[in-house]
Amino acid sequence: MASVLTIRGGVPLTGKVPVRGAKNLVPKAMVASLLGSDASVLRNVPEIRDVEIVTSLLRLHGVELSKDPVTGDLTLDPTNVKTAQMKDIDAHAGDSRIPILFCGPLIHAIGEAFIPDLGGCRIGDRPIDYHLDVLRQFGAIVDKRPGGISISAPRGLKGAKLTLPYPSVGATEQVLLTATRAEGITELSGAAIEPEIMDLIAVLQKMGAIISVQTDRVIRIEGVPELIGFNHRALPDRNEAASWASAALVTKGDIYVEGANQGDLTAFLNTYRKIGGAFDIDDDGIRFYHPGGSLSPLVLETDVHPGFMTDWQQPLVVALTQAEGVSIVHETVYENRFGFTEALIRMGANIQVHRECLGSIPCRFGQRNFLHSAVISGPTQLSGAEIDIPDLRGGFSHLIAALAATGTSRVTGIELINRGYEHFQSKLEGLGADFDVE
Ligand SMILES: CC(=O)N[C@H]1[C@@H](OP(=O)(O)OP(=O)(O)OC[C@H]2O[C@@H](n3ccc(=O)[nH]c3=O)[C@H](O)[C@@H]2O)O[C@H](CO)[C@@H](O)[C@@H]1O
Numbered sequence: 001m002a003s004v005l006t007i008r009g010g011v012p013l014t015g016k017v018p019v020r021g022a023k024n025l026v027p028k029a030m031v032a033s034l035l036g037s038d039a040s041v042l043r044n045v046p047e048i049r050d051v052e053i054v055t056s057l058l059r060l061h062g063v064e065l066s067k068d069p070v071t072g073d074l075t076l077d078p079t080n081v082k083t084a085q086m087k088d089i090d091a092h093a094g095d096s097r098i099p100i101l102f103c104g105p106l107i108h109a110i111g112e113a114f115i116p117d118l119g120g121c122r123i124g125d126r127p128i129d130y131h132l133d134v135l136r137q138f139g140a141i142v143d144k145r146p147g148g149i150s151i152s153a154p155r156g157l158k159g160a161k162l163t164l165p166y167p168s169v170g171a172t173e174q175v176l177l178t179a180t181r182a183e184g185i186t187e188l189s190g191a192a193i194e195p196e197i198m199d200l201i202a203v204l205q206k207m208g209a210i211i212s213v214q215t216d217r218v219i220r221i222e223g224v225p226e227l228i229g230f231n232h233r234a235l236p237d238r239n240e241a242a243s244w245a246s247a248a249l250v251t252k253g254d255i256y257v258e259g260a261n262q263g264d265l266t267a268f269l270n271t272y273r274k275i276g277g278a279f280d281i282d283d284d285g286i287r288f289y290h291p292g293g294s295l296s297p298l299v300l301e302t303d304v305h306p307g308f309m310t311d312w313q314q315p316l317v318v319a320l321t322q323a324e325g326v327s328i329v330h331e332t333v334y335e336n337r338f339g340f341t342e343a344l345i346r347m348g349a350n351i352q353v354h355r356e357c358l359g360s361i362p363c364r365f366g367q368r369n370f371l372h373s374a375v376i377s378g379p380t381q382l383s384g385a386e387i388d389i390p391d392l393r394g395g396f397s398h399l400i401a402a403l404a405a406t407g408t409s410r411v412t413g414i415e416l417i418n419r420g421y422e423h424f425q426s427k428l429e430g431l432g433a434d435f436d437v438e
């Protein structure tokens with residue numbers, strides 16, 4: 001049965017939370033294991049729903065997975081990889097965005113792949129046209145079927161000269177996972193260069209791949225006929241770290257995020273400082289806290305790396321409801337990522353969303369009628385409300401708003417949070433949050 005959180009707000013969150021491997025890297029490194037001729041070991045693996053989904057999909061394809069109960073290290077052995085039953089794969093339709101990345105590795109391993117319809121956060125249309133275009137250019141044949149796509153490459157996968165219309169994270173990973181074992185050279189222009197992509201490149205290099213990252217978003221891959229298993233510690237989850245940082249600011253708290261890595265958070269830390277948040281960095285993590293006094297408003301645009309990451313936007317907007325003055329946030333990565341503000345407005349926030357590009361860069365969504373800019377006036381006292389969580393980061397934002405609000409909130413749909421936040425209820429308990437679970 002679905003759980004409901006009853007949150008009594010007003011307690012500053014204080015204490016320590018660990019963050020482990022990134023949700024946006026770990027499942028992809030797990031998929032990469034399919035490319036190896038022997039077993040891989042992935043370390044720092046978090047217990048989150050997206051990892052469970054990929055574990056199940058890999059098992060359906062004959063990969064043997066085992067987790068060391070003491071270290072948590074995950075071993076993935078692809079030696080007996082096989083075609084999975086369609087009905088078993090179908091059961092995973094709508095669960096996550098990762099299955100589309102099985103295309104290249106499965107074609108290399110067994111000559112074909114069936115990919116169920118994708119899930120992930122509903123923050124825009126989230127098409128897969130770039131993925132299918134690049135796969136076709138590698139020589140794959142894509143057949144759309146009810147419930148998913150079927151894909152094969154009767155003449156093999158061959159390196160290609162590719163250009164992405166927008167630096168898509170997923171499509172860049174699609175190219176990496178397909179090109180490493182394709183015949184010949186692949187050159188990708190317009191690539192995404194997020195830290196999670198660099199970590200995936202590190203995994204593939206350990207497996208024997210030859211990949212160079214050039215200037216101006218160009219990645220060059222020399223295909224090799226065989227790859228071996230890897231042993232890799234996943235980079236920490238910078239999006240979870242940024243979420244706890246916003247939670248500290250919103251609740252006037254003080255949270256040490258163990259495992260947070262400064263280098264992956266540069267754009268976030270600059271913004272955090274400009275709002276008036278404080279942080280201390282040491283070798284093991286980052287302490288984020290509200291230093292007292294008032295917070296400052298700002299003008300912000302989300303962007304691809306090295307810009308301000310879109311997944312940081314939703315929790316930070318809650319902090320901006322507490323800043324003194326008018327802030328503007330222009331979302332340029334997803335066309336529909338402000339739906340979560342409706343619940344904040346019911347809680348007392350003063351937020352208007354607009355169709356215009358309220359930022360210095362006109363983005364792809366400006367002329368297309370999408371509510372993708374927000375004007376936030378603060379500070380406003382938030383009060384408890386009934387909330388149904390819409391998506392992962394929007395949901396986390398609602399939780400921290402409820403934790404800072406006066407009165408009680410009743411929050412449903414919290415299962416969505418488990419997709420990307422490991423053990424979030426026990427972490428909240430450890431930080432002193434006042435809530436019950438029914
Ligand atoms: C599991 C994972 O890693 N998810 C992350 C990944 O999502 P994901 O890889 O899905 O995001 P993309 O970078 O591909 O998407 C960026 C933009 O490109 C568009 N697009 C993408 C592919 C395509 O075929 N056609 C197309 O139009 C999308 O609709 C979106 O507007 O990167 C996003 C951007 O940093 C993050 O918010 C997500 O947390």
Ligand SMILES: C=C(OP(=O)(O)O)C(=O)O
Binds near residue numbers: 119
């Ligand atoms: C949008 C997100 O994830 P996904 O791509 O898995 O839906 C996110 O992590 O905020």
